[in-house]
Amino acid sequence: MSQPLRLGIAGLGTVGMGVVKIVQAHGDLLALRAGRPIAITAVSARDRTKNRDADLSGYAWETDPVALARRPDVDILIEVMGGENGPAKAATEAAIAAGKDIVTANKALLAHHGQALAEAAEAAGRVIRFEAAVAGGIPVIKALTEGLAGNAIRRVMGVMNGTCNYILTRMESAGLPYDHVFEEARQLGYLEADPNLDVGGIDAGHKLSLLAAIGFGTRVSFGAVELEGIGRISIDDIRRAADMGYRIKLLGVAQMTGRGLEQRMSPCLVPADSPLGQLQGGTNMVVLEGDSVGQIVLRGPGAGQGPTASAVMSDVIDIARGIRLPTFGQPATTLAEPIPAKAAAPAPFYLRMALADKPGALAKVATVLGEAGISIDRMRQYGHQDPTAPVLIVTHRTTRDAVDHALSRLPATGVVVGDPVAIRIESV
Numbered sequence: 001m002s003q004p005l006r007l008g009i010a011g012l013g014t015v016g017m018g019v020v021k022i023v024q025a026h027g028d029l030l031a032l033r034a035g036r037p038i039a040i041t042a043v044s045a046r047d048r049t050k051n052r053d054a055d056l057s058g059y060a061w062e063t064d065p066v067a068l069a070r071r072p073d074v075d076i077l078i079e080v081m082g083g084e085n086g087p088a089k090a091a092t093e094a095a096i097a098a099g100k101d102i103v104t105a106n107k108a109l110l111a112h113h114g115q116a117l118a119e120a121a122e123a124a125g126r127v128i129r130f131e132a133a134v135a136g137g138i139p140v141i142k143a144l145t146e147g148l149a150g151n152a153i154r155r156v157m158g159v160m161n162g163t164c165n166y167i168l169t170r171m172e173s174a175g176l177p178y179d180h181v182f183e184e185a186r187q188l189g190y191l192e193a194d195p196n197l198d199v200g201g202i203d204a205g206h207k208l209s210l211l212a213a214i215g216f217g218t219r220v221s222f223g224a225v226e227l228e229g230i231g232r233i234s235i236d237d238i239r240r241a242a243d244m245g246y247r248i249k250l251l252g253v254a255q256m257t258g259r260g261l262e263q264r265m266s267p268c269l270v271p272a273d274s275p276l277g278q279l280q281g282g283t284n285m286v287v288l289e290g291d292s293v294g295q296i297v298l299r300g301p302g303a304g305q306g307p308t309a310s311a312v313m314s315d316v317i318d319i320a321r322g323i324r325l326p327t328f329g330q331p332a333t334t335l336a337e338p339i340p341a342k343a344a345a346p347a348p349f350y351l352r353m354a355l356a357d358k359p360g361a362l363a364k365v366a367t368v369l370g371e372a373g374i375s376i377d378r379m380r381q382y383g384h385q386d387p388t389a390p391v392l393i394v395t396h397r398t399t400r401d402a403v404d405h406a407l408s409r410l411p412a413t414g415v416v417v418g419d420p421v422a423i424r425i426e427s428v
């Protein structure tokens with residue numbers, strides 16, 4: 001039998017312990033698939049005394065993850081501590097310098113330092129794998145890097161933060177406001193330690209930037225992702241969007257347009273009967289479009305112990321099998337500097353506003369939209385509530401700039417009460 005492939009696990013939380021459990025439960029199966037035994041030799045975490053409900057006595061303990069990364073009896077560093085800097089970055093750099101391969105679930109680390117880490121690893125002949133970092137258990141990195149390697153990628157799109165999808169679908173199904181469901185999500189333990197990573201769209205933006213790098217052969221450019229979270233989505237919008245046949249999703253879209261690379265993570269309306277519209281709860285969905293293959297839809301668990309550890313182990317087995325791909329599917333030094341598209345491609349928009357009960361109110365709104373070059377596709381007016389009536393408008397394709405210009409001119413009509421809402425409608 002060949003020599004075991006030796007893992008050093010930095011981080012024994014949800015994901016790290018998931019990896020321990022798989023290695024302990026499936027040793028024979030992993031050895032057969034990997035062609036050699038997979039063994040954990042050393043581990044590291046903040047608290048050695050914590051009860052982790054598993055026997056860790058056979059593994060060396062390192063208090064310092066950097067020391068773990070440098071151990072001669074570690075072939076692969078499994079970095080599952082998290083954080084874009086600090087020990088995750090230090091241990092990853094130490095592992096590369098010490099000639100180890102790396103498997104990480106850390107999208108924040110790669111979104112910020114992926115280019116530098118990939119260049120360093122490739123110069124040293126090492127690999128960095130990160131299937132767990134994007135859409136957890138869904139093998140989307142493998143699909144994009146390997147399965148679709150023969151395609152020019154047209155668009156990458158998806159719901160990549162389970163917490164936000166849980167919040168939005170729960171608001172709709174239970175008719176509860178955002179603040180209430182946000183608190184529920186916190187109590188269920190869904191939210192990251194910094195909840196803004198989830199609801200601010202940052203975590204999903206990290207993931208999108210990694211997919212865009214692979215899909216479009218560009219350097220990871222998280223800073224160029226247009227980000228908007230779900231904090232301003234009201235139960236009213238969810239209800240009204242449903243009336244018009246849509247659902248609201250925190251949707252990521254990356255595409256190469258004539259104007260450059262467009263990357264955005266923002267609340268969008270999608271048709272309620274589309275696969276994305278049907279996505280409920282904490283599940284993720286990634287849609288990949290290639291010029292030859294057409295559209296591929298991948299759906300599954302984007303987080304949780306089992307799914308995330310499953311993705312980590314698939315990377316480990318690939319390394320054991322001798323599969324040594326560049327981090328982002330092509331040599332890191334050949335990734336192009338992306339030119340960020342200054343504005344997103346035109347799209348229809350959903351507008352919601354409250355109109356005063358005055359003669360000619362609708363006509364005034366239509367005039368403002370017309371003057372901004374926006375044409376109306378559909379409109380619905382509801383019965384008067386107090387002195388105002390909610391009005392919904394679906395526009396033909398237009399730009400965000402035109403919409404913002406029109407919204408800025410609406411107060412002067414004297415018929416719009418409060419702030420109008422505008423949300424992009426994505427064709428999926």
Ligand SMILES: NC(=O)C1=CN([C@@H]2O[C@H](COP(=O)(O)OP(=O)(O)OC[C@H]3O[C@@H](n4cnc5c(N)ncnc54)[C@H](O)[C@@H]3O)[C@@H](O)[C@H]2O)C=CC1
Pocket residue numbers: 010011012013014015016044045046047063064065079080081082083087105106107108132133136302303304305308
């Ligand atoms: N939990 C999930 O469902 C998913 C997590 N991820 C990513 O996986 C990574 C790990 O996440 P979780 O397991 O949920 O985190 P966690 O908070 O449950 O566990 C983190 C572990 O790292 C250890 N750690 C942190 N700083 C350390 C330090 N300075 N020295 C030694 N150990 C240290 C902690 O003691 C703990 O054992 C993160 O990058 C996260 O974004 C990715 C996909 C899904």
Ligand SMILES: N[C@@H](CC=O)C(=O)O
Pocket residue numbers: 136160161162163164190191192198203302303304
């Ligand atoms: N906070 C993330 C967890 C995994 O990446 C999510 O909610 O999807």
Ligand code: NA
Pocket residue numbers: 131132133134135136137138139140141311
């Ligand atoms: Na994945």
